[in-house]
Amino acid sequence: MIKLVLTGLWVCAVTLASVYFSVQTATAPAISPDDAKKAQQEFVKGEAINVPVIASGQVTGYFITRISFMMEKGKASTLQAPLAALTTDELYSLLVGNKMIDIAHVTSFDVAAFRNDIKKNMNERLGGDYVADVLIEQLDYISKEQIGNGDASGKRTVKPVKIVEGSAAPDAAPAH
Numbered sequence: 363m364i365k366l367v368l369t370g371l372w373v374c375a376v377t378l379a380s381v382y383f384s385v386q387t388a389t390a391p392a393i394s395p396d397d398a399k400k401a402q403q404e405f406v407k408g409e410a411i412n413v414p415v416i417a418s419g420q421v422t423g424y425f426i427t428r429i430s431f432m433m434e435k436g437k438a439s440t441l442q443a444p445l446a447a448l449t450t451d452e453l454y455s456l457l458v459g460n461k462m463i464d465i466a467h468v469t470s471f472d473v474a475a476f477r478n479d480i481k482k483n484m485n486e487r488l489g490g491d492y493v494a495d496v497l498i499e500q501l502d503y504i505s506k507e508q509i510g511n512g513d514a515s516g517k518r519t520v521k522p523v524k525i526v527e528g529s530a531a532p533d534a535a536p537a538h
Contacts, residue, residue: 403494406431406438409446413457415503423505425457426522429480432495441488452483463503468525473498501526 408430415423429449431438438445456462456479463471477496484493502522 402435403432404435404438405497406433406445408449408497408499410500411446411450411453413450413453416458421506423503423508425453425463425525426500426502426504427453427457427498428500429453430497430499431484431493432497433492434494437490437492441492443488448484448487452480452487455483456480463525468503468523471525473526498526 408428411427411429413425413427414421415425431445456476462476462479477498480496481493484496485491502524504522508522
């Protein structure tokens with residue numbers, strides 16, 4: 363009977379020791395800095411914005427854009443000015459004022475510089491590091507000739523010039 367009790371105590375001691383050492387040596391999976399950064403951001407879906415291209419005092423076509431942002435969680439709701447209005451103004455400045463895109467030489471367009479300019483200028487206007495990343499969902503150009511004269515009887519399909527092939531938006535719910 364004493365052997366049976368001592369064997370039971372020995373089994374309990376070995377089990378407790380193995381559990382203690384396994385808990386001490388176990389480590390949590392390392393979280394990469396990029397994953398930690400992405401967990402603190404939220405997707406803010408942009409609106410479709412049409413920016414006219416003006417040359418010689420006349421509209422020659424339109425840029426059709428949809429720019430979305432990755433922002434720090436909660437910061438989008440604290441903005442004083444509407445994000446859509448600021449985005450529209452920034453696109454007018456870059457596409458019409460600075461003429462960042464030369465329609466005749468679309469292949470020379472620097473997408474990274476365009477994204478960086480939007481991010482830098484938006485953060486300056488908002489007064490902090492609100493915008494973490496700029497996502498170009500759509501950036502197309504349609505000339506005035508492709509649109510026609512505004513006559514609804516034409517009913518033809520217009521194929522815009524793709525300037526940037528947009529990436530799919532994250533599955534995150536849009537913030538307002």
